[in-house]
Amino acid sequence: MNSKVIIQMDSKKTRICNPKATTDNSPDAHKDFTFDHSYWSFDPSSPQFASQEQVFNDLGMDVVDAAFEGYNACVFAYGQTGSGKTFTMMGSKATTDNSPDAHKDFTFDHSYWSFDPSSPQFASQEQVFNDLGMDVVDAAFEGYNACVFAYGQTGSGKTFTMMGSKDCAFMYCVGKKLWGRKGLCMFHCGGDRLKEGAHINKSLVTLGSVISSLAELSTKKSTFIPYRDSVLTWLLKDSLGGNSKTIMIAAISPADVNYSETLSTLRYANRAKNIINKPTVNEDPNTRIIRELHDEITKLKAMLTS
Numbered sequence: 001m002n003s004k005v006i007i008q009m010d011s012k013k014t015r016i017c018n019p020k021a022t023t024d025n026s027p028d029a030h031k032d033f034t035f036d037h038s039y040w041s042f043d044p045s046s047p048q049f050a051s052q053e054q055v056f057n058d059l060g061m062d063v064v065d066a067a068f069e070g071y072n073a074c075v076f077a078y079g080q081t082g083s084g085k086t087f088t089m090m091g092s093k094a095t096t097d098n099s100p101d102a103h104k105d106f107t108f109d110h111s112y113w114s115f116d117p118s119s120p121q122f123a124s125q126e127q128v129f130n131d132l133g134m135d136v137v138d139a140a141f142e143g144y145n146a147c148v149f150a151y152g153q154t155g156s157g158k159t160f161t162m163m164g165s166k167d168c169a170f171m172y173c174v175g176k177k178l179w180g181r182k183g184l185c186m187f188h189c190g191g192d193r194l195k196e197g198a199h200i201n202k203s204l205v206t207l208g209s210v211i212s213s214l215a216e217l218s219t220k221k222s223t224f225i226p227y228r229d230s231v232l233t234w235l236l237k238d239s240l241g242g243n244s245k246t247i248m249i250a251a252i253s254p255a256d257v258n259y260s261e262t263l264s265t266l267r268y269a270n271r272a273k274n275i276i277n278k279p280t281v282n283e284d285p286n287t288r289i290i291r292e293l294h295d296e297i298t299k300l301k302a303m304l305t306s
């Protein structure tokens with residue numbers, strides 16, 4: 001579209017230049033916004049270039065840790081269609097074999113190759129059992145708790161599934177932490193696909209109003225937050241303005257043709273900085289009772305000694 005780049009980033013600062021400004025020095029020539037992070041991903045050869053890995057390390061890791069600690073955690077991406085919300089959340093197919101995201105290496109105790117039985121690398125069931133199962137069986141005979149579990153995607157590719165021995169505390173614990181909570185919630189909104197339903201558009205308008213009203217709370221004592229005006233905001237009530245560690249990613253286009261949408265996204269993100277959430281660890285009710293009884297016993301023992 002022969003468009004020009006109108007976004008500049010410097011450390012945490014994002015600058016948007018007005019393509020219609022008469023001169024570079026006119027008062028409306030540019031606007032600056034400061035965020036926790038400003039990620040430049042326009043040109044991979046630029047020294048400022050932020051990779052998917054950097055974004056994940058800066059933002060994603062904390063969210064996963066928080067979910068493990070028992071907090072509600074949420075990452076949401078906001079921005080006009082095509083601005084990179086899906087790319088930021090999910091990555092994309094590698095463009096070349098040499099691109100930075102073309103492959104990832106992982107090292108495990110064993111890596112078993114089993115699609116092709118004619119390959120010299122082929123691992124039989126017997127080999128897998130000898131490598132892994134024997135130790136587990138021996139350990140069980142020696143009186144240890146022992147467990148084998150498998151974790152992966154179902155055939156449909158939509159959900160994750162696990163198989164394992166019963167009495168497997170570890171599997172239960174990992175499963176419960178990751179999937180037993182509504183805690184870790186990732187979604188993205190916006191775009192043509194979402195425009196298919198009028199009610200979804202309404203959700204996006206309401207999301208904007210909710211962000212504005214929540215931001216007003218920093219200056220006003222109380223204000224009405226229209227969570228109930230859409231299903232999206234109702235479901236995300238806790239994540240947006242309550243008990244959740246929430247990260248908002250504002251995805252923007254660097255092109256001059258998108259100036260007004262980009263400016264509006266930056267203004268929303270800037271307003272959202274004023275939203276204060278108060279996340280608390282979600283505690284299992286039984287664990288809480290045990291902790292409270294423990295505290296009481298300690299107090300009573302102290303009273304007895306004194």
Ligand SMILES: Nc1ncnc2c1ncn2[C@@H]1O[C@H](COP(=O)(O)OP(=O)(O)OP(=O)(O)O)[C@@H](O)[C@H]1O
Pocket residue numbers: 041042079080081082083084085086087088092189190191192193251
């Ligand atoms: N940081 C980036 N680096 C390289 N390519 C990107 C980047 N962000 C987005 N893209 C590319 O731009 C296109 C649009 O991005 P994406 O699909 O993520 O937008 P979106 O905001 O999710 O759009 P929609 O709201 O329509 O779903 C895709 O082809 C994507 O691969």
